[in-house]
Amino acid sequence: MFATKENLVKYGFTGFKAINELGRDVTILPKQRGVYVIVNPISALKGFLKEGTGGHFKGKNPNVSVEELDTNWVKDAIVVYIGQAGGKGSAATLQGRIRQYLDFGKGKPVGHYGGRLIWQISHSKDLLVAWKVTLNEDPSTVETQLLNEFKESYNMLPFANLRM
Numbered sequence: 001m002f003a004t005k006e007n008l009v010k011y012g013f014t015g016f017k018a019i020n021e022l023g024r025d026v027t028i029l030p031k032q033r034g035v036y037v038i039v040n041p042i043s044a045l046k047g048f049l050k051e052g053t054g055g056h057f058k059g060k061n062p063n064v065s066v067e068e069l070d071t072n073w074v075k076d077a078i079v080v081y082i083g084q085a086g087g088k089g090s091a092a093t094l095q096g097r098i099r100q101y102l103d104f105g106k107g108k109p110v111g112h113y114g115g116r117l118i119w120q121i122s123h124s125k126d127l128l129v130a131w132k133v134t135l136n137e138d139p140s141t142v143e144t145q146l147l148n149e150f151k152e153s154y155n156m157l158p159f160a161n162l163r164m
Contacts, residue, residue, distance in 0.1 A: 001149065001153070002077045002078065002079040002149075002150055002153060002154070002158070003076055003077055003078060004078065005039065005041075005078065005130075008037065008039070008078075008079070008130055011132070012132045013037060013130040013131065013132045014130065014131065014132070015028075015029075015128075015129060015130045015131050016039065016128045016129075016130045017128060017129055017130075018125070018126055018127070018128055018129075019038075019102065019105070019124060019125050019126070019127050019128070019129060020125040020126065022098065022102060022129055023102050023105075023106070023125070026095055026098060026099045026102065027095070029093075029094050029095035029098055029099075029131065030093065030094045030095060030131065030133050031093045031094075031095050031096075032086075032093055032094060032133045032135065033084075033085050033086020033087070033090075033092065033093060033094065033133070033134060033139050034084070034085060034086065034094045034131055034132050034133040034134045034139055034142075035082065035083065035084045035085075035131065035132050035134060035139050035142045035143050035146065036082075036083050036084070036085070036094060036097075036098060036129060036130065036131040036132070037079045037081065037082050037083075037129075037130050037131075037146075038079070038080050038081035038083075038115070038118055038127050038128070038129060038160065039078050039079055039080070039127060039128040039129070039130055040078050040079075040080050040121070040127055040128075041078065041126070041127075041128055047121070047122035047123065048066045048069045048070070048120050048121060048122060049120045049121070049122055050063070050066060050120075051063055051120075052116070052117075052119035052120035052121075052124075053105055053106065053107055053119045053124070054104055054105060054107070054116045054118075054119035054120070055103070055104045055105075055106075055107050055108045055109040055110055056109055057104070057109050057110060057111055057112075057113050058109070060113065062104075062113065062116040062119065063116075063120060064117065064120070069117060069120055072117060072156075072159050072160070072162075073159055074154050074156060074158060074159055076154075077150070077153075077154055077158065077159075079150065079158050080118060080121070080127065080158055080159040080160055081115045081117075081118055081158050081159065081160035081161060082143055082146050082147055082150065082158055082161055083097065083101070083114065083115055083143065084097075084139035084140055084142065084143035085097035085098070085139060086134075086139050087138050087139040087140025087141070087143065088138070088140045094131050094133070097112075098129060098131070100112045101115065104116070104119070105118065105119045105124065114160075114161075114162070115160045115161070116160065117159060117160040117162070118159075118160045147161060
């Protein structure tokens, strides 16, 4: 499922908007809870920055070594991060959580430290964001299911998911 856009669409993901585009206007994102994925449209394309654009939340440096980035890279998967908004009693929406994620990527010290490796990808602004509203399911449960399925397929988590 994580190797093609078509498979993600079949699962119910929509949007597929470039980070650069969403950085200018997040109002197209749903004000509902759900799950989202960050997609590298050309899975073989990779290049890493020694210092990414991620914010230093609570003084923590979000960057890791290029060697660690290489180790985390998942060959043949276009999904590089899986996240959720509004799970486990949270009132977060996809619009709010993804806005926070994008702000973190612009260097702001906001609380979205998870997925921080995205901001060390040299073409991070060209990555795509796709989302799925989960009206009748808890987003954290759906996220866990997606992470488990990814791990079963690739024997590791998506590139920027450092833990489950």
